[in-house]
Amino acid sequence: MTQVLEIDRLTKGFSLHHLEKDIPAFEDISFRVAAGEFVLLKGANGAGKSTLLRTLYRSYLPLSGEIRFHSSHGLIDLARAADVDVAHLRRTEIGFVTQFLTARPRVSAEAIVAEPLRLAGWEQEAALEAARKALETFGVKPDLWAAYPTTFSGGEQQKVNLARALILPQKLLMLDEPTASLDANARGALVARLQELKDQGTAMIGVFHHPDDVMHLIDRVVDLTPDAAPEEERDDVAL
Amino acid sequence: MTLTLDAPRIVETRPLLEVHGVSKSYGPVQAVRDVSAHAYPGEVLGIVGESGSGKSTLLRMMNLEEIPETGSYTLDLADVSDNLFELDRFARRMLCATKIGIVYQNPHLGLLMKHSSSGNVAERLLVAGERSFATLRAAATEALDASEFPLDRLDAPPIELSGGMQQRVQLAKAIALEPALLLLDEPTTGLDVSVQALVLDTLKRLQQDRQITMVIVSHDLGVIRTLADRVMVMRRGEVVETGLADQIFQDPQHPYTQQLVHAKL
Numbered sequence: 001m002t003q004v005l006e007i008d009r010l011t012k013g014f015s016l017h018h019l020e021k022d023i024p025a026f027e028d029i030s031f032r033v034a035a036g037e038f039v040l041l042k043g044a045n046g047a048g049k050s051t052l053l054r055t056l057y058r059s060y061l062p063l064s065g066e067i068r069f070h071s072s073h074g075l076i077d078l079a080r081a082a083d084v085d086v087a088h089l090r091r092t093e094i095g096f097v098t099q100f101l102t103a104r105p106r107v108s109a110e111a112i113v114a115e116p117l118r119l120a121g122w123e124q125e126a127a128l129e130a131a132r133k134a135l136e137t138f139g140v141k142p143d144l145w146a147a148y149p150t151t152f153s154g155g156e157q158q159k160v161n162l163a164r165a166l167i168l169p170q171k172l173l174m175l176d177e178p179t180a181s182l183d184a185n186a187r188g189a190l191v192a193r194l195q196e197l198k199d200q201g202t203a204m205i206g207v208f209h210h211p212d213d214v215m216h217l218i219d220r221v222v223d224l225t226p227d228a229a230p231e232e233e234r235d236d237v238a239l
Numbered sequence: 240m241t242l243t244l245d246a247p248r249i250v251e252t253r254p255l256l257e258v259h260g261v262s263k264s265y266g267p268v269q270a271v272r273d274v275s276a277h278a279y280p281g282e283v284l285g286i287v288g289e290s291g292s293g294k295s296t297l298l299r300m301m302n303l304e305e306i307p308e309t310g311s312y313t314l315d316l317a318d319v320s321d322n323l324f325e326l327d328r329f330a331r332r333m334l335c336a337t338k339i340g341i342v343y344q345n346p347h348l349g350l351l352m353k354h355s356s357s358g359n360v361a362e363r364l365l366v367a368g369e370r371s372f373a374t375l376r377a378a379a380t381e382a383l384d385a386s387e388f389p390l391d392r393l394d395a396p397p398i399e400l401s402g403g404m405q406q407r408v409q410l411a412k413a414i415a416l417e418p419a420l421l422l423l424d425e426p427t428t429g430l431d432v433s434v435q436a437l438v439l440d441t442l443k444r445l446q447q448d449r450q451i452t453m454v455i456v457s458h459d460l461g462v463i464r465t466l467a468d469r470v471m472v473m474r475r476g477e478v479v480e481t482g483l484a485d486q487i488f489q490d491p492q493h494p495y496t497q498q499l500v501h502a503k504l
Contacts, residue, residue, distance in 0.1 A: 015492075017497050018494070018497065054490075058483065059483075059489050061482075061486060061490055062242065064242065073248070077245070081244065082244055082248070083244065083482060083483050084247050084250045084279055084282070087282075087469070087483060088250050089249065105437065105440050106437075106440055118447075
């Protein structure tokens with residue numbers, strides 16, 4: 001299998017200076033993710049699942065360990081990569097999906113969804129065309145495509161967010177509870193899109209409150225509960 | 240302790256802007272002490288810090304309005320010399336007019352308040368040598384339009400305009416010659432919150448459409464968060480921390496940055 005990510009003894013904690021306190025998040029986490037593989041992160045609230053995702057994306061700086069990413073430019077340790085390299089990889093190879101949309105005033109839904117394609121060098125019209133298709137897939141009504149999502153309901157905003165986050169196939173995709181508060185149709189569309197990306201070779205690491213939604217996508221489970229067995233096969237997914 | 244980051248390995252382009260080891264004092268006050276900064280082409284660098292942190296002094300150095308006692312400044316452009324701080328006054332003025340645009344917090348610093356708005360923008364083109372009235376007028380109109388200035392008010396002097404509109408005239412003037420570098424000094428401070436959002440949105444659009452390299456200075460973390468790719472935190476004339484914008488806001492390392500981020504509403 002082609003490895004995409006090799007996480008090696010990764011440790012994260014936070015130093016809160018005003019409290020003069022060090023708060024550990026997780027310690028010595030090691031696992032690998034191959035192309036087309038879906039890894040579910042498991043653990044009680046506070047076990048550090050979301051923290052791990054954000055550390056891999058470099059929104060958080062790790063304390064120690066390595067995050068070896070097989071980029072199209074060769075192997076790079078995301079724990080130590082220069083900011084400008086991380087920013088470049090986020091535009092081209094590494095995606096992060098949350099349940100929240102950062103809507104901007106006076107930017108239409110289709111323009112927001114098309115933006116990752118525009119940044120990747122697509123022509124305006126082709127990008128908008130693909131964006132409309134993605135909005136349709138996630139069940140956003142055509143009337144809303146040219147409207148500003150700042151005024152949309154939470155559910156509709158989330159669909160726009162997913163359409164945007166998943167429009168450009170990435171090598172590595174982090175998923176932080178993207179199904180929370182989605183209606184059944186949108187959830188179905190999300191799972192179908194994830195399956196498509198998985199088949200195309202995207203490696204995925206996800207945190208799901210209700211893993212049943214993505215049950216058939218999961219290849220492996222990594223348990224972040226301290227002292228848990230390092231890795232489990234997918235039969236062990238707790239339902 | 241956190242890890243020390245590597246030098247860039249994937250991105251091979253050189254930074255457009257590089258300031259290295261600059262220091263400047265005003266009498267006994269050291270405004271900027273041994274500061275280095277860089278911005279890659281198309282990148283937005285945000286500089287935050289409270290009043291007196293030296294951030295505006297640093298920006299004025301980037302606009303060659305202030306020359307530091309030590310340090311160097313390069314812009315990676317064709318026909319631009321090595322250390323811009325060593326240019327004579329004429330060369331400096333020409334470089335600023337053609338390669339660098341600036342928007343000040345106070346529009347009086349950037350505009351002639353009683354001349355027409357289009358005239359203010361055209362003046363920038365005149366400095367660069369354009370003489371045809373028709374070209375001047377067309378270019379000024381184009382720049383004002385791109386800054387989302389209402390074109391039926393082209394001839395109104397800035398003194399008759401609202402604060403938000405004055406900032407749009409400054410912005411039009413700054414981008415009229417398609418500068419390689421756009422400097423923004425608290426561009427929305429003092430505007431109503433709703434007007435502020437619209438001006439920020441215009442800046443964001445311009446940045447995306449034209450891929451201009453920007454340096455924005457603000458004490459307002461919300462402004463920096465909206466625009467910046469990378470953030471530099473200054474305090475008492477020194478840089479205490481730099482990082483990707485989301486990392487600075489979500490996982491600030493330095494005690495001062497933590498205090499700043501946590502103090503935000």
